Amino acid sequence: TPILRSAYQPLAYTVATVDLDFHLDPKATQVTSRLQCVRNEDAPAGPIVLFGDTLELVSLTIDGAAPADGQLRHTDSGLEIDVSADSVALEIVTRIDPSANLTLSGLYQSRGGFFTQCEAEGFRRITYFPDRPDVMARFTVRLEADAATCPVLLSNGNLLETGALPNGRHFARWEDPFLKPSYLFALVAADLKALERKVDTMSGREVLLQVWVEARDLDRVSHAMDSLVHSLRWDEEVFGLELDLDRFMIVAVSDFNMGAMENKGLNIFNTKYVLANPDTGTDLDFENVESVVAHEYFHNWTGNRVTCRDWFQLTLKEGLTVFRDQQFTADMMARASDSPAAAASARAVTRIANVRGLRAGQFPEDAGPMAHPIRPDSYQEINNFYTATVYQKGAEVIRMLLTLLGREGFRNGMDLYFSYHDGQAVTCDDFVGCMAEANGVDLDLFMRWYSQAGTPHLKAEGAWDAAAGSYTLTLSQHTPPTAGQPDKLPLHIPVAVGLIGPDGADLPLVLAGEAGPGDTTRVLELKEASRSWTFTGLSAEPVPSLLRGFSAPVILDIAESDERLAFRMAFDADPFNRWDAGQRYMERVILALAADAAAGRPLEVPQAFGHAFRALLIDDSLDAAFVAEALALPSEAYLLDRLQPADPAPLRAALIHLTRALGLAMKADFLSRYLDLEVDGEYRYHPLDAGKRALRNQCLRYLTAAGSATAIDLATKQFEHAGNMTERYGALAALVQSDAPARVGALEAFHQRYMGDALVLDKWFQLQAGAWRWSDAAPDTLAQVQALMANPAFSLSNPNKVYALLGGYFKANPAEFHRADGAGYAFWAEQVIALDRNNPQVASRMARALEGWRKFTPEIQARIRPALEKVAATEGISPDVAEIVGKALS
Ligand code: ARG
Ligand code: ZN
Numbered sequence: 001t002p003i004l005r006s007a008y009q010p011l012a013y014t015v016a017t018v019d020l021d022f023h024l025d026p027k028a029t030q031v032t033s034r035l036q037c038v039r040n041e042d043a044p045a046g047p048i049v050l051f052g053d054t055l056e057l058v059s060l061t062i063d064g065a066a067p068a069d070g071q072l073r074h075t076d077s078g079l080e081i082d083v084s085a086d087s088v089a090l091e092i093v094t095r096i097d098p099s100a101n102l103t104l105s106g107l108y109q110s111r112g113g114f115f116t117q118c119e120a121e122g123f124r125r126i127t128y129f130p131d132r133p134d135v136m137a138r139f140t141v142r143l144e145a146d147a148a149t150c151p152v153l154l155s156n157g158n159l160l161e162t163g164a165l166p167n168g169r170h171f172a173r174w175e176d177p178f179l180k181p182s183y184l185f186a187l188v189a190a191d192l193k194a195l196e197r198k199v200d201t202m203s204g205r206e207v208l209l210q211v212w213v214e215a216r217d218l219d220r221v222s223h224a225m226d227s228l229v230h231s232l233r234w235d236e237e238v239f240g241l242e243l244d245l246d247r248f249m250i251v252a253v254s255d256f257n258m259g260a261m262e263n264k265g266l267n268i269f270n271t272k273y274v275l276a277n278p279d280t281g282t283d284l285d286f287e288n289v290e291s292v293v294a295h296e297y298f299h300n301w302t303g304n305r306v307t308c309r310d311w312f313q314l315t316l317k318e319g320l321t322v323f324r325d326q327q328f329t330a331d332m333m334a335r336a337s338d339s340p341a342a343a344a345s346a347r348a349v350t351r352i353a354n355v356r357g358l359r360a361g362q363f364p365e366d367a368g369p370m371a372h373p374i375r376p377d378s379y380q381e382i383n384n385f386y387t388a389t390v391y392q393k394g395a396e397v398i399r400m401l402l403t404l405l406g407r408e409g410f411r412n413g414m415d416l417y418f419s420y421h422d423g424q425a426v427t428c429d430d431f432v433g434c435m436a437e438a439n440g441v442d443l444d445l446f447m448r449w450y451s452q453a454g455t456p457h458l459k460a461e462g463a464w465d466a467a468a469g470s471y472t473l474t475l476s477q478h479t480p481p482t483a484g485q486p487d488k489l490p491l492h493i494p495v496a497v498g499l500i501g502p503d504g505a506d507l508p509l510v511l512a513g514e515a516g517p518g519d520t521t522r523v524l525e526l527k528e529a530s531r532s533w534t535f536t537g538l539s540a541e542p543v544p545s546l547l548r549g550f551s552a553p554v555i556l557d558i559a560e561s562d563e564r565l566a567f568r569m570a571f572d573a574d575p576f577n578r579w580d581a582g583q584r585y586m587e588r589v590i591l592a593l594a595a596d597a598a599a600g601r602p603l604e605v606p607q608a609f610g611h612a613f614r615a616l617l618i619d620d621s622l623d624a625a626f627v628a629e630a631l632a633l634p635s636e637a638y639l640l641d642r643l644q645p646a647d648p649a650p651l652r653a654a655l656i657h658l659t660r661a662l663g664l665a666m667k668a669d670f671l672s673r674y675l676d677l678e679v680d681g682e683y684r685y686h687p688l689d690a691g692k693r694a695l696r697n698q699c700l701r702y703l704t705a706a707g708s709a710t711a712i713d714l715a716t717k718q719f720e721h722a723g724n725m726t727e728r729y730g731a732l733a734a735l736v737q738s739d740a741p742a743r744v745g746a747l748e749a750f751h752q753r754y755m756g757d758a759l760v761l762d763k764w765f766q767l768q769a770g771a772w773r774w775s776d777a778a779p780d781t782l783a784q785v786q787a788l789m790a791n792p793a794f795s796l797s798n799p800n801k802v803y804a805l806l807g808g809y810f811k812a813n814p815a816e817f818h819r820a821d822g823a824g825y826a827f828w829a830e831q832v833i834a835l836d837r838n839n840p841q842v843a844s845r846m847a848r849a850l851e852g853w854r855k856f857t858p859e860i861q862a863r864i865r866p867a868l869e870k871v872a873a874t875e876g877i878s879p880d881v882a883e884i885v886g887k888a889l890s
């Protein structure tokens with residue numbers, strides 16, 4: 001039964017103070033919780049409601065006494081207690097078994113230590129509590145554990161006291177001075193070491209920063225610490241937001257369902273997003289660590305100080321915080337630039353990566369059975385709604401507010417938001433209301449972005465009037481129906497527009513009736529189904545450049561000739577659109593090749609496309625990171641959705657053909673860029689160096705795809721002499737797709753070198769699951785994946801391993817997964833069912849690989865259906881997986 005946003009009711013009793021006492025033991029941890037429950041005057045009368053999930057209740061007293069007959073009731077979701085006083089003290093003792101908790105939600109064990117994950121509803125797996133984000137309380141915590149196995153005892157806030165106890169045990173007491181909801185509670189008891197740094201905040205307070213990891217990983221934490229310091233400074237400088245605690249801790253854990261968690265003062269991270277050094281982490285890993293550290297740190301204000309009233313409001317904190325981390329990353333990328341143009345290009349590279357992710361991950365979600373608005377109206381399992389829509393599209397919606405209100409207006413809105421709502425649990429309406437009030441604007445129409453699902457199509461048509469020297473641009477919008485939302489209304493869409501003159505330079509924009517000269521990029525606000533704008537004072541027909549910087553999360557439909565795309569690839573002054581022109585051209589070429597492949601026609605790459613591509617490849621005045629993005633094809637996931645009906649095999653044939661043909665035709669150019677781009681000196685994570693390495697690896701990919709012995713030789717040498725993981729991994733990725741004998745040797749050498757290193761082995765698993773061959777050889781990837789599951793380093797109970805190997809196969813390798821005999825689907829069903837017995841969240845993420853099954857050809861759908869039905873019919877399937885397969889089949 002779905003939970004509805006419209007059903008929100010405040011609880012009759014909230015909690016003022018929580019005092020927790022943990023006696024940590026792997027099999028029998030005892031938790032004593034003392035709650036001061038207080039009547040909520042804003043809510044209708046009712047009992048105290050406490051949620052509990054898989055708990056053993058040892059005892060419960062009300063104001064020190066046993067409950068009277070009938071006063072305490074057990075319900076499906078926990079307990080209800082009838083009381084008449086306005087303030088009541090509860091003491092609740094529960095017992096839990098962390099060693100048996102494989103869901104990684106609540107209190108669990110990882111490598112001998114104890115860790116928690118409480119968002120969204122994990123706290124109720126620790127003790128009975130009104131486990132909702134609108135219940136904010138003051139927490140104190142006492143932990144005791146075995147001193148030898150768990151020498152470090154951490155919880156939120158400030159450390160009050162530590163001490164030794166009999167029987168080799170010890171304890172610590174912590175106090176969090178800020179009100180917080182239970183989902184932000186955390187504890188850690190483990191054998192860890194910290195890298196520490198002290199810094200002064202903007203008001204001159206000294207704060208202690210710690211990154212806690214296993215001792216063997218201490219040589220991989222300095223980058224996370226640097227990232228934390230950069231984040232702290234950035235939030236001070238850009239938003240005037242300061243760290244509010246004396247101590248801020250990051251803890252790395254090997255078994256973690258998601259990326260990381262923003263628990264107050266005690267962020268808990270998947271090791272993948274903390275640990276990185278030159279030998280083990282690629283440039284992308286360094287970038288990811290920096291952005292996830294920033295994301296969790298930024299949550300301290302957007303999420304913790306101001307939190308969500310209910311889980312339907314998740315994008316209030318997630319969309320806003322993703323937006324903030326994306327802005328941060330763009331600033332970090334631009335920090336090394338020596339000119340405004342270089343900075344714009346560096347920022348565009350971040351924007352490109354964000355949009356690539358949105359198109360590959362969120363657009364398909366919006367087009368399938370899980371489509372939902374960034375603020376959903378209903379859910380069956382909240383864990384299924386930590387989605388690309390809530391996060392990435394949510395960030396796009398915030399970015400549109402910035403575009404509409406300007407830097408200063410946006411900042412004023414943020415300031416007002418904190419001044420009104422600090423310490424509160426609020427809604428998306430509250431946030432947008434502050435943006436509107438601070439700027440004196442009406443954002444009612446804009447709110448439709450919060451309630452309407454689906455990716456809007458923006459259609460653009462231009463009309464040139466030579467006699468009048470004017471150009472009329474007509475923009476129309478249309479959002480296709482989504483599950484449960486058949487009729488769509490027009491949205492408020494900011495469209496950043498430029499007009500390019502015949503010489504390639506931007507023209508000043510003057511709208512009819514205005515005095516010139518205007519800016520070269522202007523934001524048009526489309527609020528209706530269709531509207532026209534006329535630009536005047538033009539001497540020749542301009543080329544429009546629309547949606548600059550990707551100013552709205554829409555699909556732009558515009559009839560552009562190949563020549564026009566090539567022109568914009570060469571001249572568009574907006575670096576994002578320059579890249580996007582290339583992507584659009586590539587998409588056109590690939591879809592045509594795929595159609596030819598499906599029809600059994602010979603494949604041929606249009607010469608004009610080759611010329612436009614080569615012009616970017618050989619332009620060494622461009623930033624290398626930008627060129628690397630410009631040469632990368634659109635993602636397979638995005639392209640699959642653009643093919644109707646979707647058919648992975650001919651698409652793959654098209655991608656292979658295009659990559660090989662370009663590599664072959666431009667061998668000399670790829671080779672000379674490859675040789676010129678070598679980065680000398682010791683590895684440093686730096687945007688300029690990373691850009692060169694990215695372009696170099698991109699060149700190597702095209703060269704090895706073309707299959708010459710020289711290319712294999714280059715890749716082998718790069719693999720053997722690499723001074724860092726970016727080069728080593730780039731070479732391995734190139735070799736893995738070749739048939740050369742060097743392939744096997746490189747895979748073995750990599751495995752040998754990193755045998756004891758879980759995170760690096762994830763790369764090795766993922767690479768093999770996601771690989772194909774450039775040649776016509778047909779490797780049995782499924783058999784390979786199954787064989788790798790037997791590798792001693794693989795484990796179905798470690799999420800990172802599952803995401804790397806199974807996720808690599810189900811999600812990153814469509815042509816192999818959707819093999820014609822349907823064996824991929826049977827394997828999928830088997831693994832989803834097996835995962836679901838222990839960890840529904842991970843199972844559900846894998847289950848989602850088939851949710852978009854209706855986009856495929858009828859033959860493919862017919863092969864997928866039985867697998868979906870098998871999972872749906874499995875007895876005891878979790879609500880998580882049931883929601884995904886249920887929606888897919890309905
Ligand atoms: N709030 C975390 C973050 O985005 C994610 C936690 C997700 N947890 C979950 N059970 N789905 O930073
Ligand atoms: Zn987040």
